[in-house]
Amino acid sequence: MTERDRGGFATRQVHVGADAAHATPRALPIHLTAGFTFDSFDDAAAHFGVGDGFGYTRTGNPTVEAVERKLASLEGGAEALLVASGQAAVAVALLGLVEAGTHIVSSTHIYEGTRGLLVDNLARLGIETTFVDDIGDPDAWRRAIRPETRVLLGESIANARNDVLDVAAIAAVGDEVGIPLVVDNTFATPYLLRPLEHGAAIVVHSASKFLSGHGSVLGGVVIDDGRFDVGRTGHLFPHLARGGTDGSASLWDRHGGRARIAYLRESVAPRYGPTPSPLTAFFVGQGIETLSLRVERQSRNALAVAEWLSARAEVESVDYAGLPTHPTHDLANTYLHGGYGSVFTVTLRGGLTAARAFVEELSVITHMTHLGDVRSLVLHPGSTSHARRSAAERTAHGVHPGTLRLSIGIEEVDDLIADLARGLEAAVSVVSTDVAVVA
Numbered sequence: 011m012t013e014r015d016r017g018g019f020a021t022r023q024v025h026v027g028a029d030a031a032h033a034t035p036r037a038l039p040i041h042l043t044a045g046f047t048f049d050s051f052d053d054a055a056a057h058f059g060v061g062d063g064f065g066y067t068r069t070g071n072p073t074v075e076a077v078e079r080k081l082a083s084l085e086g087g088a089e090a091l092l093v094a095s096g097q098a099a100v101a102v103a104l105l106g107l108v109e110a111g112t113h114i115v116s117s118t119h120i121y122e123g124t125r126g127l128l129v130d131n132l133a134r135l136g137i138e139t140t141f142v143d144d145i146g147d148p149d150a151w152r153r154a155i156r157p158e159t160r161v162l163l164g165e166s167i168a169n170a171r172n173d174v175l176d177v178a179a180i181a182a183v184g185d186e187v188g189i190p191l192v193v194d195n196t197f198a199t200p201y202l203l204r205p206l207e208h209g210a211a212i213v214v215h216s217a218s219k220f221l222s223g224h225g226s227v228l229g230g231v232v233i234d235d236g237r238f239d240v241g242r243t244g245h246l247f248p249h250l251a252r253g254g255t256d257g258s259a260s261l262w263d264r265h266g267g268r269a270r271i272a273y274l275r276e277s278v279a280p281r282y283g284p285t286p287s288p289l290t291a292f293f294v295g296q297g298i299e300t301l302s303l304r305v306e307r308q309s310r311n312a313l314a315v316a317e318w319l320s321a322r323a324e325v326e327s328v329d330y331a332g333l334p335t336h337p338t339h340d341l342a343n344t345y346l347h348g349g350y351g352s353v354f355t356v357t358l359r360g361g362l363t364a365a366r367a368f369v370e371e372l373s374v375i376t377h378m379t380h381l382g383d384v385r386s387l388v389l390h391p392g393s394t395s396h397a398r399r400s401a402a403e404r405t406a407h408g409v410h411p412g413t414l415r416l417s418i419g420i421e422e423v424d425d426l427i428a429d430l431a432r433g434l435e436a437a438v439s440v441v442s443t444d445v446a447v448v449a
C-alpha cells in the first residue's frame with residue numbers, strides 16, 4: 011500500500027491497479043494471452059498446488075487483476091472478481107451462495123435479465139425465489155425469509171421507478187439470520203454509493219454501463235466485503251465451511267473471511283466460464299479512471315433535465331429520486347453522495363402515440379438499449395425490456411404506455427433540453443392529430 015492507494019476516490023480511481031503484477035505472457039501485453047509460461051518445473055507445480063502466480067487466463071490474468079483491485083478499492087471491498095458481463099456477475103455471485111433446495115428473496119424491482127435468471131434458469135436448478143414488492147418495508151423482506159433462504163437481492167437504484175434501496179435496513183434483516191445481502195449497484199456506481207459501507211456483503215455491477223462509460227465493451231464485477239463469518243453462518247454455507255472428502259482444507263481454512271469470493275474465483279467463475287478478455291478488462295479500467303468526473307456531470311445534467319421535464323404540461327410524471335416529489339427522495343439523500351444518478355423515467359401524457367413520436371424526433375439523444383454511457387440514451391420500456399410483462403405488472407413497476415427511460419450523458423445540458431423540447435413538441439402534435447382523427 012502506497013500513499014496513492016490510500017488516497018481519496020478520484021486518486022484511487024486513477025492509481026490503484028496501475029502497477030500490474032509481473033508475469034511472462036507468451037504473447038505481448040495488454041496481457042492478451044491464453045496462458046503464461048512457468049519459470050521452472052517447481053513454479054508449475056506451485057501454481058497448480060497452492061495457486062501461486064498466473065497460469066491460464068481463465069483462472070487469473072494480471073490485466074484483469076489490476077482492474078479487480080481498482081474496483082475492490084473503490085467499492086470499499088476486500089476483493090473483486092471481474093467477469094464477462096453484468097449478467098455473469100449476478101449469476102456467479104448467486105451460484106456461489108445457493109444450491110438445489112435453497113431459496114432467494116429478491117426485490118421485484120430488478121433488471122429484467124436478473125429476473126429471468128431467477129424465475130427461469132435458477133428455478134430449473136431447484137432454487138426458488140420469492141419477490142418482495144414493497145422493498146422499503148423491512149418486514150416485507152423478513153416475512154419472505156424461510157429456513158432455506160441463502161441470499162437477499164436488491165438494486166441500489168431500481169429501474170423503472172427509481173426507488174433507492176434502504177441498504178442498511180435490509181442488510182440488517184439478513185443479518186438477523188446470517189444471510190448476506192447482494193446489491194446490484196450498477197445505477198449508483200461506487201462514486202455515489204458504496205453498499206458495503208452500509209452492511210451489504212456483496213456488490214455486483216454491469217461494468218458495461220457507468221464503470222466503462224464508453225459503451226464499447228461488456229463486463230461485470232462481483233465485490234465481496236471479506237467478512238464471511240464461519241462461526242455464525244457456516245451451517246448455512248457448508249461448501250465454504252467444510253473441507254473436501256479427500257481431507258483438503260476448507261475455503262474458510264484457506265481464505266478466512268474471503269471464503270465466499272475465493273469460492274467464486276476458484277470454483278464458480280472458472281467452471282461456468284464467463285472469463286473477461288484481458289482486452290476488455292483494459293477498456294473497463296480505462297473507463298473507471300474518469301468515473302467520478304462522468305458521474306458527477308451526468309448526475310448534474312440529469313437533475314436539470316428531470317426538473318425541466320417535470321415542469322412541462324406534456325409530462326405526466328418524472329420518476330427520479332433526485333426530485334423532492336419522489337417517494338424515496340429522503341433515502342436518496344441518506345445514501346447517495348455527489349448526485350442522484352442519471353437514469354430515470356419520464357411518462358408522457360398521450361401514451362404510446364406520444365412516446366413513439368417523442369423517441370423518433372430525438373436526435374442528440376440516442377435511441378438504444380443501454381445506459382450509463384457518456385452519450386444520452388432513450389428507450390421505451392413498455393415495448394422493449396418490459397414487453398413480456400403483463401400490463402398489470404408493467405403498471406406496478408412504473409412502466410406505462412407513455413413511459414420512456416432516459417440515461418443522461420455528459421453533453422451540454424442546453425442541447426439535451428432543446429432536443430427534449432423538440433421531442434415533446436412532436437409528441438403533442440401527433441396526439442392532437444390523433445384526437446382530431448378520432449373526433
Ligand SMILES: *Cc1c(COP(=O)(O)O)cnc(C)c1O
Pocket residue numbers: 095096097098100121123124165194196197215216217218219228229230381
Ligand atoms: C445492464 C444491467 C445488468 C446486466 O449487465 P450486462 O453487462 O448487460 O450483462 C444487470 N443489472 C443491471 C442493473 C443492469 O443495468
